[in-house]
Amino acid sequence: MKKIIVILFLTITTVGYGQNTVHFADSIRKAYNVPELSYAVVDSKSTLEIAALGRHSIDLPDTATLNDRFHIGSNTKAMTAFIIANYLEKGRLKWTTKFFDLFPEWKEKSKPEYATITLQDLLSHKARIQPFQGEDGPKIPEFKGTNQEKRKQFGQFVLTLEPVELSDKIPFIYSNAGYTLATLMVEKITGKSWEQLVEKIFNSDLKLNVKLSWPENQKQKDTWGHSFENGKLTPVPSNVDYHLDYTEPAGDINIKLKDYIKFIQLNLAGLKGQDNYLKAETYKFIHKGIKNYSLGWYNIYENGKELSTHSGTAGTYYTLVHIDRxxxxxxxxxxxxxxxDTQQAVRLLMRKLKENYGS
Known part of the structure; x- marks a missing residue:
């Protein structure tokens, strides 16, 4: 009887949180002029709360649904690290594999400071690779060929550039280009492109219905990203000519919230010590094997808490994930x-969710 009462209390409490949070989230969304906002709180087995609020675009009446797709920007990095970890477990790579062990013919034209960089260095932003974030950084030549061929040409170009400096105060330099180099390593040992690996692991194996680039919003009703121009939000159609300067593995996946939850739950279960698609020990290394920034996740210890966190944007969507380890x-x-304004709205909602669910 006591167990039934406890379960009933938890159910009522969760429903109460959900009702309060939806009202709070929608008021925040409206106050900060966010067109559409979806959120979820999950554990390794269940979804504790989930909601979709707002509209697909400021110029459309379409109502938000839980089947909407979002571009997740740099939260793609954790998914690329996941792909690579799969082949590490198969014995095809090691975290300590050196880049030039796989591309010895590139070494002569590359800066000598990169001679010993490893897969782990690239994924944890410790290889001293130029950042290539936004419009900052060196001018990139025009490359030709398939996406994979362009990534190779870009990788060769990146390795001719001066390395950035690290120090005790700057222990890593966040680099989208570093993830291109790490991806070249897994492409080399598998003989498959990153796009093919995304299709195999996330779609064929895990059934996550992952897609690349912007969510399609011209042939069907779905989300429109919004850039901020001249002090106002501007809807961006999915057929806009856009590319990430050959750093797609660092930030160019779109996915439904319900499917992304499944990916996060794999990570949560692994952190709890449960093997699934990857081994539990692999998840633990991915999340907290390296100080400051591990492999696709910021590794944070503060106020007696352990967190894996990451945000993502390519300028038109914004996503934020916190894992309470x-x-x-x-x-x-x-x-x-x-x-x-979008960032502030997300910060306020994240704080509220954590207050409600005890983090």
């Missing part, structure tokens, strides 16, 4: 706009 809960927020 002590309580084995995750908090996920997806939006289809990006500016200071």
């Amino acid at each position: 002590m309580n084995y809960k995750a908090y996920i927020i997806f939006t289809n706009s990006f500016n200071i």
